[in-house]
Amino acid sequence: MSDFTSNFWSVYVAALTVIGIVACLVLLWMAGRKKVISTSDNTTGHVWDEDLVEMNNPLPRWWVWLFVITVVFGLAYLAAYPGLGAFAGKLGWSQQAAYDAEVAKAKAELEPLYARFASMKPEDLARDPQAMAIGERLYMNNCAQCHGSDARGSKGFPNLTDKDWLHGGAPEKIRETLEKGRVGNMPPMAAAVGTPEDVRNVAHYVLSLSGSPHDSLRASLGKPKFAACAACHGADGKGMTAMGAPNLTDDIWLHGWGEAAIAAIVTNGKVNEMPAQAEKLTEAQIGVLTSYVWGLSNKAGAAR
Template sequence: MNDFVNGFWPIWISTITLGGIAFCVGLLIFASRVKVTLDSDNTNGHEWDGIKEMNNPLPMWWVGLFIITVIFGLAYLFLFPGLGTYNGKFGWTEVKQYEAEVAKNNAKIAPLYAKYAAMPVEDVAKIPEARDIGKRIFLNNCAACHGSDAKGSRGFPNLTDSDWLYGGSPDTIKLTINNGRNGIMPPMAAAVGNEEDVKNVANYVLSLSGSIHDSGRANAGKDKFVVCAACHGAEGKGNQMIGAPNLSDNIWLHGQGEAAIIKRIHEGKNNVMPAWKEKFTPEQIHLLTAYVWGLSNK
C-alpha cells in the first residue's frame, strides 16, 4: 500500500483526469469538422434491410450541455480537490467539512447538555431525562463492545456489576472514557517455570475464587504465584492502579477454567479501549459518565 502514497500517483491521477476531459473536447471538435458526402435525401449511403442512415447532426442543446459540463468539470477541479495533491482554491477537505458539521451540531445541542454540566455525576444519574441522553450516547457508541445491556461479553467488561478494573468512581469512569485504557498482561509462562508449573499456577488461581480446581496442583502452584502477585497482589485481589483484575471474585473477563487461564499465562493479553475525548464534548462525556456510573449504582 505504500506505493499509493508516493509522488507518482498524484501525477497519474491528474494526467488521467485532464486527459479524459481533453479527449472529450477533442472528439467534439473533430466530429464537428468532419464532412460527410450526402445523397440528395440527406442520407450517407448506409442502408440495411430498407433502413437508411440519416446524417442528422447533434442537437445544439446537447452540444451546449456538453460544453457546459466540460466547463463545470474544469471549474470544479480548480476550486476543489481532484487533481492529485492539489487542494483546490477553496481548500475544502472532508475532514474540515466533518469538523464544521460536528461543531454546528454541538452548538445546536449545547443548551440541552449545559444544564447538567455543573451538577455532580451522582445527581445527574438520578434524572430520567439525563439518563436517557446518556443511554443514547452509550447505545450509539459503546454498545458495539459492551452490549446494548452493558453486560459485556468475553474480552469486554460488564458495566452493570461492581467489578471495575480501574475503579468505578465517577472521576475514574470519566477519565477512562476520555483517555481510553490499554491493559497489558505479558506472557508469563517463562517466568512461572515449566508446563507443570503453569498448570499448578492456573489451579491456584482457580482456588482463589472457589472455582473447581485440583487442590494438589493448587498447593504446588501457590509459591509460583509470586511472579503474578506483582500485579494481582499476594491474595490475587488485583490492582486498580494498573488495571490488574481481581482473581478472587469468580468474574472472568477472558474465559473461565484451567485451559483459559493457561492460555493467558502463555500468551498474555492486550486489551484496548479507545479514547473518546476527541469525539464527544465534555458535557456529553459528563452525561455518559452518569449513565455508566448509574448502571452499577441503582
C-alpha cells in the same frame, strides 16, 4: 497517518480527469467537422433489418451546448475545488474544514443543553431521561463497537453492566478512563512461576479461588507458586484496582476461563487497550457518557 507514501495516485487521478475532459472536447470537435457523405434522401446508406436506415442529421444544437456546458463546468469545478493532485482549489474547501464547521455548529446548538448537565452530579445525571437518551447515543456511536450494544462486552472486552471494575466503578474513575484511556499489561509470568507443570498447577489454583471446576491436587501444588502473582493480584487473589489487576475470586473471566486459557495468559501475558476519548468528545459529552456508563451497573441508584 496516511498509508500512501507518495503522491502518485493523486497525480494519476488528476491526469485521467484532465485527459478525459480534453478527450471529450476533441471528440466533440471532430464530430462537428466530420461530414458524412449522404444520398439524395439524406441517409448514410446504412440499412438494418431490411428497412431501418440511418439518417444523416447533425446533433441538435441544444445537445451540443449541453455537452460544452458540462465540460466547462468540470473545468470550473477543478479550478474551485481540490481535484488536481496537491492543488487545493481557489475556494480553499476541504473535507476536514467542512467537518470541523459541522461539528462546531452542532456544539453551539447543544451548548445550552450541556450547560445544564455540567452543573449536575453524575448520579443525578443518571436519573435524567434527557441526559440518558443523549448518553445512550454517545455510547452507541463510540463504545458499542467493543462493549456491545447491550454493554455486556465479549471475550477481551469488559462487561459494563456488572460490578466488576478493574480500575474502580466510581463516576470519577469511569470519567478518567474515558478521558485518558487505559492500557492493561499482564506480563508473561511463566519464568517466574517455574516449569510448564507449575504453570498448570497455578492455573488450577486460580480456578479454585472462584470455586470454578479444578483439580484440587494441582491447586494445592500451585498455591505456593501463586506468590509470583500476588504482587499484583494480592495474596488473596482479590486484585488491586490501583494497578488494574483483576479480582480472581469472582468467577468473571475477561479472556476466558479454564486451565488452557489461564495457562496461556500466564505464559504469554496479555495487553489490552481502552482508547482515550478526550480528543473525540467534549468534556460535557464525556460527563454525560460517564453517568450513562455508571448507570449501567448501578440501576438501583440511577432509578432512585
